[in-house]
Amino acid sequence: xxxxxxxxxxxxxxxxxxxxxxxxxxxxxxxxxxxxxxxxxxxxxxxxxxxxxxxxxxxxxxxxxxxxxxxxxxxxxxxxxxxxxxxxxxxxxxxxxxxxxxxxxxxxxxxxxxxxxxxxxxxxxxxxxxxxxxxxxxxxxxxxxxxxxxxxxxxxxxxxxxxxxxxxxxxxxxxxxxxxxxxxxxxxxxxxxxxxxxxxxxxxxxxxxxxxxxxxxxxxxxxxxxxxxxxxxxxxxxxxxxxxxxxxxxxxxxxxxxxxxxxxxxxxxxxxxxxxxxxxxxxxxxxxxxxxxxxxxxxxxxxxxxxxxxxxxxxxxxxxxxxxxxxxxxxxxxxxxxxxxxxxxxxxxxxxxxxxxxxxxxxxxxxxxxxxxxxxxxxxx
Numbered sequence: 342x343x344x345x346x347x348x349x350x351x352x353x354x355x356x357x358x359x360x361x362x363x364x365x366x367x368x369x370x371x372x373x374x375x376x377x378x379x380x381x382x383x384x385x386x387x388x389x390x391x392x393x394x395x396x397x398x399x400x401x402x403x404x405x406x407x408x409x410x411x412x413x414x415x416x417x418x419x420x421x422x423x424x425x426x427x428x429x430x431x432x433x434x435x436x437x438x439x440x441x442x443x444x445x446x447x448x449x450x451x452x453x454x455x456x457x458x459x460x461x462x463x464x465x466x467x468x469x470x471x472x473x474x475x476x477x478x479x480x481x482x483x484x485x486x487x488x489x490x491x492x493x494x495x496x497x498x499x500x501x502x503x504x505x506x507x508x509x510x511x512x513x514x515x516x517x518x519x520x521x522x523x524x525x526x527x528x529x530x531x532x533x534x535x536x537x538x539x540x541x542x543x544x545x546x547x548x549x550x551x552x553x554x555x556x557x558x559x560x561x562x563x564x565x566x567x568x569x570x571x572x573x574x575x576x577x578x579x580x581x582x583x584x585x586x587x588x589x590x591x592x593x594x595x596x597x598x599x600x601x602x603x604x605x606x607x608x609x610x611x612x613x614x615x616x617x618x619x620x621x622x623x624x625x626x627x628x629x630x631x632x633x634x635x636x637x638x639x640x641x642x643x644x645x646x647x648x649x650x651x652x653x654x655x656x657x658x659x660x661x662x663x664x665x666x667x668x669x670x671x672x673x674x675x676x677x678x679x680x681x682x683x684x685x686x687x688x689x690x691x692x693x694x695x696x697x698x699x700x701x702x703x704x705x706x707x708x709x710x711x712x713x714x715x716x717x718x719x720x721x722x
Contacts, residue, residue, distance in 0.1 A: 343386045345427025346697050350391035350405070351417050352433045353398065359508070359617040360448050363484065364432035366512055369398055370690035376402040381691070384698035390424050392416045414466070428479070430697065435470055436478065443478040444696060446506070447471060449614025450491045455542035471497055480696065482506045484615040487636035506693060507640075508617050509686030510624040518598035527563040527586035528602035533660060534627075535607050536618055537564045537587075544609040544632070544650050549580045551653045556584035560660060563599060565591055600627035604670075605663055608632065609650045616640045620684060623677030628670055630659045640684070644676035 348371075352364035368389065375382045389398070389405045392412055398405075409420030414435070421429075422439040429436060429443040436445045450471075452464040459467075475481060475497035482504045483489050489503045533555065538545055545564075548555075552562055561584045591599065600606060606622040608631040616637050619629040623644055631637045633647040641647075646663060648655040663670055 342700075343384055344698055344700065345386045346388075347425045347427065347429050348387060348389045348403070349417065349421060349429055349431040349433070349436055350389045350395060351413075351421070351431075353395035354392050354412065355433070359615065360433050362512070362617065363446070363448070363508055365398060366509060366686045367432055367690050367693060368403070369400065370509075370686045371694060372398075372400045372403045374690055374694055381694045381698040385694065386427075387697070390421060392420075428697070430693070434467075436474060438470070438473055438477060441477055441479065444480045444482060444693075445474050445478050446482040446484070447474075447488070447492055447497065448484050449488050449612075450495055450497070451542055451612055451614065453495055454491065454612045455540075458540040458542045475502075480504060482693075482696075484508055485636040485639055487639055488614040504692070504696065506689045507684050508615050508620060509684050509689055510620055510681040511686050513593075513597065513621050513624045516593045516597040516625070518601055519592070519594035520598045520602075521591075521595050523586070523588055524591070524595050524599045524602075527561070527588060528599050529561060530604055531559055531664065532561045532563050532599075532603040533605060533607050534599060534603050534622075535562055535564050537566045542611045542613075544611050547650065547653055548607055548609055548656065551657065552580050552585055553582065555657065555660070556582065558657070558661070560584070560604075560664075561586070563588055563603065565589075565596060565599070597625055600625050603627065605630050605646075605660070607656065607660075608637070609648070609656065610635065610637070611650050613637055619645065620681055624681035626674050626678060628663060628673040628677065630656065630663065642676075642680045642683075644673060644680035646673070 348368055352361045355361050375387060387403045389403050390408045391405060393407055393410060408424045409416055411420050418437050422437045425440055429440045431443060431445045434447055436443050452459045452467045456464050481492060481498045481502055483492055484507050486505055489505050492498055492503055493500050535545060535548055555562060563586045565588050600622050605628040606619060608619050608629060610632050612635040614636060619631050619641055622629050629641060630646045630648060631641055632650040634650055646659045648659050
């Protein structure tokens with residue numbers, strides 16, 4: 342008997358972050374797997390339910406239904422449950438409490454770990470809804486062993502109900518590097534790329550706080566992106582001066598060109614559920630200098646340089662080391678490409694497909710069981 346599942350399409354009505362990227366890639370890969378057929382693909386019947394005004398996905402085998410008139414959490418909690426005819430797959434941190442036969446991906450518990458990063462309303466909602474989801478739904482997935490441990494530690498779900506299904510890297514192969522004038526002026530062998538975010542846990546202000554020293558030492562800084570003020574509690578500190586380029590939000594093709602023509606990506610986060618930008622950078626052949634905290638050693642392995650996110654002199658030293666030794670940079674590029682290949686949307690979507698093909702009540706792979714998709718965590722260098 343085929344298992345019927347609806348996919349929660351609320352992510353298509355949200356701004357693009359790592360959470361929405363994950364949902365888009367998993368769903369498009371599921372669509373391809375369904376078209377290819379096979380034991381697990383033939384055992385499921387999928388459809389995608391979206392709110393009015395949602396963006397689209399290029400799906401060939403999963404039908405899309407537009408449901409209701411509401412938006413946001415109201416749509417998810419009140420209107421989405423009325424259209425679910427079997428189970429529900431929710432890939433964006435939350436799902437309707439009315440549906441027990443549901444798999445929910447909780448990417449991180451950052452609103453609990455670093456509450457100052459988020460608005461009061463956002464963290465208040467998540468403090469209420471995620472424990473309720475954890476107790477009620479059939480299974481929880483997450484994107485790293487670190488996040489799985491946090492979900493268990495905070496009492497959201499027990500370890501045997503958590504499956505680790507990580508992000509992949511293949512989407513960057515569709516980014517055709519395009520050199521805009523701004524990117525051409527900002528990039529170079531002495532350029533440090535920094536992804537701009539006002540969220541305190543991203544710790545961007547720490548790098549910007551020593552920008553004058555870095556510039557005096559011959560480095561340049563290219564700051565990319567912006568924050569969603571509806572989620573994050575603070576705005577980005579703006580540091581002006583020669584050697585600092587504020588590029589705003591870039592298209593994927595522009596970001597690819599910037600990363601491939603720069604010294605490195607700096608990623609100084611205090612906590613991360615996964616850390617997709619370093620994985621994307623490695624897959625594009627850009628070395629990364631990352632924090633030695635949270636999930637980042639798990640994701641980057643021996644393909645990154647690490648630094649304490651509270652000690653900026655460590656970051657300065659790693660930037661100097663990378664610039665001084667071209668052979669090290671070449672080695673990190675090679676290691677990064679190999680490390681990125683260990684994280685695959687194909688394998689992650691296959692894991693979801695296996696979960697969806699199981700009859701209701703059957704348990705999927707837990708965090709304590711090997712899934713074959715997640716590399717072991719190396720020692721931090």
